[in-house]
Amino acid sequence: MRKLLVVALAAGTCLSVPGVAQAQQNAGEGVSAGEIIVTARRRDESLSTVPAAITALSNDDLVQRGVHTDSDLQTVAPGLTIRQTQGNNSLTYSIRGQTADTFSGSPSAVIAYLNEVPLTINGASSFYDLENVQVLKGPQGTLFGRNATGGAVLYNSAKPVNELKATLRGRIGNYDMHEVEGMLNVPLVDDTVMLRAAFDTIRKDGYIRNLLNDERLGNIKRDSGRVTLTIKPTEGITNTTMVQYTKTGGTNTGASYTYSVYSCGDTNNGYALTCSAGLLFGPGLDAAFGVDGLWDAYLAAHPDAYAPGLVDYVNEQRRIGPYKTRHPGGASHHGKDWFVSNTTEIELGGGATLRNIFGYSNSKTRSEQPQLGAPFITILTANAAAGEYGNQLKVRSVSEEVQVLGDAMDGKLEYIFGYYLQRQRSDTLWPQTYFDVSPVLAPSYVTNNFRIRNKTDAVYGQLSYEVVPDLKLTGGLRWTRERVSISQLPAATYTFGAPDQKKTFSDPSWEVGLEYKVTPEWFAYLKTRGSFRSGGFNGAAPPVNATATGGGNLFDSEHTQDIEGGVKYAGYVFDRPANFAGAVFVQWIQDVQRVEFPDPDGPGGLASIAVTANVPSSRIWGFEAQGNVRPAQWLEIGGSMAYTNAKFTDGNIELFGVPYAYGPVGDTPKFSGTAYAQISMPVGENMGDVSLRGEVYGQSAQYFSNAAGSIAPGTRLPGYALVHARLDWNNIGGSDFSAALFAKNLTDKAYFVGGMTLAAALGHNAAAVGEPRTYGLELSFKY
Template identity: 60%
Template sequence: MKKTIKNMQPSGVSIGRIFELENTVRQLCSAIALITVMSPGSVLAQSEVKEDVMTLEEVIVTARRRDESLANVPIAISAMSADQLQQRQVRTDSDLQVAVPGLTIRQTQGNNSLTYSIRGQTADTFSGSPSAVVTYFNDVPLTIASSSSLFDLESVQVLKGPQGTLFGRNATGGAVLFNSAAPKDELGASLSLRAGNYDTREIDGMLNIPLIDNTLLLRAAVNTLEKDGYIENLFNGDDLGDIDRTSGRVSLTWRPTDSLENTTVMQYSSLRGTNTGASYPYSIYDSNCSILNCSSSFLSGFVDAQESLGLYKTQHPWSAEHKGTDWIVTNTTSYQLSENLTLKNILGVSHAETDSEQPQLGVPFATILTANIVTGESGNETDADSVSNEIQLQGVTEDGQFTYILGLYLQDYSFDTLWPQTYFESPASALTNAFRINNESRAVYAQGTYELAGLTGIDGLRVTTGVRYTWEKVDIEQLPAATYTYGAPDQDESFEDPSWEVGLEYQATDELLTYLKTRGSFRSGGFNGAAPPVDVDATGGGNKFESEHVKDVEAGLKFRGLAFDRPAMLNIALYKQWIEDVQRVEFPDPDGPGGLASIAVTANVPELVVQGIELEASIMPTDWLELGFSGAYTDAEFTDGDVNLFGNDYSYGPVGDTPEHSARIYANLNFAIGEDLGEVNFYTELYAQSEQYFSNAAGTIAPGTELPSYELVNSRLSWNGIMGSKFSAVLFGKNLADEEYFVGGMTLAAALGHNAAAVGEPRTYGVELSYQY
């Protein structure tokens, strides 16, 4: 039976793709050449920077696994220092979207179910697929499954595009690097107290102690947050979105000799609260309503009723409790073998577990519960463990012409999942999926950058090449709590592929860098835990899916210097990428129409093409004012979106979690208010994005899943060093215009005939008092 109307055209043959790639390279090269000629910075870059002119803050990044200025790295990166994170009010994962246009932090089942998306690459909820955007803490991949607090960080870096060589594990979309503040060789402490609406109470504390001068350094930090929810559940009077989180971190650096340094970081977080869920009934798919044995007008009535209630009221007849605990230990050892050669080892051990009950639709009856009412199991439970180790050899030749890195990467990862569910509170429909997926990843890599001046006579011209080869073994085991699949034989599958990078960069002046590169990477295949444990993919009625492969071309320009005799910065990246066997989820019905056995299945969609442009710019027209803009245009399209799942045809498109336009403009004012009175800083920004879909099949089986565009205004006013003291005071506000908007959703159109959306946070504001020693 046809589930969709096939409306996608098949992709071209391989020879056509070759000509397409060649044409794209020419277009990108022409664009960068034009930008280089026409940019005001290209003319003014030769100017000497005046010593009495304020400069823009320089951010140090580690995108190439060594400390470098952001302006000198030929990669599309958005990076924020500790001060910038504070100014932009980046305190949780979801705040990153406003700070980094082009990065989407989508909520699937609410505020504790977040998905990172960059350049059309993401991972769906209930997917067995590894995330296409990998998050790292101190260069160790994270396993955290809840939203988290970002506190006492040195920097946050968002690397865009496939990171095949140096951050290669499945990062076909990009990588987000969280680096904690390192212990320093000085006594220091800070304490911040925040209070705001929704009964918000937050404490940040830090203590830095040099136990032995320049040899043994200790740093400890803590964050606690209590906050009431912002969605009222009319069914039982509870609030959804409650947060009660406590996090702590201890860092210890040991330098027994000038050539040896070891840093250990231990972090622990505990979260309690309620999920916001996909609690807004958003749309009904009439042709599937027969699955529910209901009339479309019946469900449509609840959608109409919700519009009158507004975004921040719901009717959920079940619990929304969320509990999560996670910890991570990282240990980084660097030993300088010689002046030009360093050996580095990065060890990481982490654990994360959650127990989460999700509001699915927000109507006063349960179409689907995250509970098995027969066995009493309640809440989607996950338990993740990871151990990784990476050995690096970093060096530069005696003449300084060749910089290189060699590495070996090992990771063992285990993920237990328990999904209890009941449809319409009927015991006959109650079931539990319970399974464990293990992943063993092994990789070797090498990357080097060579100065070409000796060969070409052009100073500043460099070539970079890198390759990584990865072996992954994935196996799945059905656990005893599984209703129907326990006892099935274990399954395993091996995947191996190369990742690579080739790039040319030209440091035209000290202020201007241009580059052109191409990269390739892959995301390993695996198993759908809820699908029948049959050793074929969903086309044949089984639970397997294959690896995803991506290649791209990117051209960029980075300028940091003077424009019109004022400090200015301009970063531009243009790209095009081709993804084959794209890993995307759908909810097919293996028992045929009218059944209630719909499952989440990761399928391989044949082909996706993404192209776009990303821009960041800022200028200081005066010594006390900085003006800036950042934006992204993303054109993503399934050029072949047809798949067959359990004998039924499906078509994918448009691409979900990918707004075509997103942008941020800001003003940052900083000036002294008088001798010994202190300094005032005012930061304000406007973020806007266009429409986006929360389904990848909105054009066929999941209509009604387009979310409208929205705009957010955020501001922060601080008085630092009050009357010459070490105290500071802050007034802050987010979404000051109280915009009503959506940040994601849960599409069950193909399975249950309805879609539900997750609402964004309303206006929040408050005050902060801090002391810095």
């Protein structure tokens, strides 16, 4: 693994450049031919001259590199980590150490957008018929809808064109995988009314077996469809409406690998570790209650339990391996999602455009999560007493954005001004069972049920002025107000009836930067930004208008500032086409939003709640690079890499009277990178195009807790490297048919992609397992 990781990182360092998005390059052209168009500054611009660290991928790139879900993006975008805290259907983006924790009321530090409308639920989604995907790194908020301290991921669905086109693609593979996706584009009225419809449906068996019921965890059952209509009623007016519906099913993988459990008396750097789970579910139960025979009574009532106890089960989990678990509850997942976007553009003349972007989404999910993997009910996402099973989330959002953008002064001045509005309502139901030690100790049932409303309003503007030829100065400012409220709903066990709470958070976001076109090939930039993400309320905490330090449910806004400098190159090296992009950055964050699971009654209790706390400060610095080169007409090599050094500069806080110390920063590997080579293979004339691509992705170790140095040891995940390969035969025999053989994780490497830490609450941690080797055959037709 180490050798593979070194190869990946070395290639990324030497060849670093944005060759991953050849959206407008034709087959056989050099890697620097054509321009890659991105919308990082809300206008179409060439990637090679945008002053920002961006990874962009076209739809063909996504297909060729096997990017079918959000979690696959990690292998193609340096510095992006897709966290799987509770498995394959509970995903969170992390960029440069900035993220949002599970069960947190915190808004995400990395916002995902579809057609410039923010997405409301971060779950695994289908990647089909997309125009491109763009990963923007660093604080956002000056131009985009929601403030973000880590970055943004932009998904853009393919728009209708004035041409009759169709595609059909099918895949079959191991784990009984079968997937079909298709697209039909029809110009209904020539260059005036154009319609595009696309769909994707997939079925796949899970790769983790639950030994208690022989259920497969990780089953995928997903159907999605999308219809897009573009109307151009007159010259200079374009209206595009997209409607998408997605239905998901299957089972969750969960954090199903029991990773570490603490024994009573264990300490770490002077911190006493929570041992309630290990104490209650083990032979020490007799001594804990001072009565002989209690553990035997428990085992008699629970024949599936592991007799040596939970602490020893860590060794048993290692023996049976990562793809087997003994989860005692369900793992079903159900989701429905409606999404609508409408974009209207009106050319006003004089280089100005009026743009209106409307968005609507309505999402529902219900998930039973295999959170800890051991055959003991330390915690379960169910409340049998109330007949409630699975965490439920219903989110409805409406957004509206109006922009005026254009240029003046013979193109020397570019401007954009806008107003953004969003109204979002989230209903959450968390049914839970704690410590089923019956008949010795009855389980504790509790349900959290609450509604959070967020009303966001923002005004913004940004100017870019060409001071002298090829040198531009950019300045942007945004003012955002977010009004957040929480209501306790009827299913809440203890908090229903509490008065509603409200809080307003408002702050500026800003950007100042210089960009310089050094030569036709070289481009450089330097900028500084500031942004924030609003505070809010912890739905499971006591409804008291105070932070957790004061025994309440409030948390404050997080603020950040950064400095980033970068260079980009698009040209030739020894007369061979090549690209390069690199960036260095340092970022400071205050009042970092991180979740913890303290006992509101203090040490020694058997209760726990999810609390978003404000850790005083952290600092993150590093560098990123990506690129490629074509040393011969038949060979392309390239890679990407990221180094991220994240640290809590002040990680000490107090929650409900108990001190906590944070560090190291979780879900942030120091090194990650990809190296690839693609060979165009000679075939007979008019036989089509055959190419072979090999790719290695590697990353160093990471933690799935933010407190491994104090109360949560045993949460460090080892680094790993994955090998992928794909053999393409396009336009077989000069026809419209193509075929491909693909394989991911070719060496069948066992690895971990995240985890669920309940160290403070239970003294029990579990890891999420990455997908084993998958392979298959792909057939496609394009008209």
